[in-house]
Amino acid sequence: MPKVTIPSLLERGRTGEAIVMVTAYDFPGARAAERAGVDMVLVGDSGAQVVLGYPSTAEVTVDEMLTLAKAVRRGTESAFLVCDVPFGSTEQSDAQAVATAVRFVKEAGADAVKLEGGGAAQLSRIGAIVAAGIPVVGHVGLTPQTATALGGLRAQGRTEASAARVVEEAIGVQRAGAFCVVAEAVPTEVTAVLREALEIPVIGIGAGPAEGQVLVLHDLLGVTEGRTAKFVKRYGSIGDDTVAAISAYADDVRSGGFPGPEHQYTASPEAVAAARAAARDA
Ligand code: KIV
Numbered sequence: 001m002p003k004v005t006i007p008s009l010l011e012r013g014r015t016g017e018a019i020v021m022v023t024a025y026d027f028p029g030a031r032a033a034e035r036a037g038v039d040m041v042l043v044g045d046s047g048a049q050v051v052l053g054y055p056s057t058a059e060v061t062v063d064e065m066l067t068l069a070k071a072v073r074r075g076t077e078s079a080f081l082v083c084d085v086p087f088g089s090t091e092q093s094d095a096q097a098v099a100t101a102v103r104f105v106k107e108a109g110a111d112a113v114k115l116e117g118g119g120a121a122q123l124s125r126i127g128a129i130v131a132a133g134i135p136v137v138g139h140v141g142l143t144p145q146t147a148t149a150l151g152g153l154r155a156q157g158r159t160e161a162s163a164a165r166v167v168e169e170a171i172g173v174q175r176a177g178a179f180c181v182v183a184e185a186v187p188t189e190v191t192a193v194l195r196e197a198l199e200i201p202v203i204g205i206g207a208g209p210a211e212g213q214v215l216v217l218h219d220l221l222g223v224t225e226g227r228t229a230k231f232v233k234r235y236g237s238i239g240d241d242t243v244a245a246i247s248a249y250a251d252d253v254r255s256g257g258f259p260g261p262e263h264q265y266t267a268s269p270e271a272v273a274a275a276r277a278a279a280r281d282a
Contacts, residue, residue: 019212030075118169
């Protein structure tokens with residue numbers, strides 16, 4: 001497959017052929033996404049929760065994200081690789097934001113970085129990173145890094161003020177230079193307004209029809225335990241399958257059914273005699 005590029009993504013946005021994005025956090029996840037032919041792979045800071053076990057995305061560090069991103073890079077060939085910059089790594093200044101983005105490009109081979117939010121400070125950070133030559137994906141609506149300030153992990157754009165804010169932020173993100181924008185947990189009608197107002201593609205997650213869609217890999221595979229967000233569609237039950245496989249292995253070990261003869265090596269009688277002699281003489 002030819003390498004996915006920003007012009008090819010923008011063209012897809014124009015022709016109406018949906019852009020498919022999925023998250024990945026390790027080499028096998030990236031290989032699977034690549035083999036499935038997705039357009040964009042996102043090393044999301046959702047990895048903080050789904051692979052590192054943190055209670056929220058706020059805890060993950062740049063170094064931890066870079067470890068995940070490097071593994072994903074090794075498994076990605078044609079898909080366009082986007083890395084989330086984690087909470088705390090851009091907030092202080094434009095210079096800090098550029099330095100963080102540069103690390104994702106230089107150390108992990110990211111094609112672009114994703115920044116949450118569309119307030120004045122975030123727009124300045126996006127502008128600075130784009131001016132440094134690094135493509136940026138915006139993220140509006142529910143922005144989990146700052147969910148506490150939004151009143152929790154809840155849909156945005158459902159009141160007049162919130163709907164206006166989501167649209168203003170998305171327009172700001174486009175003006176600041178982002179080449180596409182993720183809209184998370186936004187009513188379908190507000191997404192429709194966004195899509196009309198914007199020239200850049202909108203990648204939705206819980207935002208209804210859009211130029212593209214993104215899902216968290218572990219949600220769509222059914223790895224995640226317990227309740228998932230309303231917008232998640234499960235395409236597998238890997239979590240249950242994994243538990244069943246490990247339980248079957250444990251039963252086999254306990255009953256003596258594993259290892260069987262086909263899982264064992266053999267030695268010549270001479271080698272066994274030498275081993276016995278060595279044990280005797282030791
Ligand atoms: O971190 C993440 O996985 C994301 C997606 C939900 C868009 O930001």
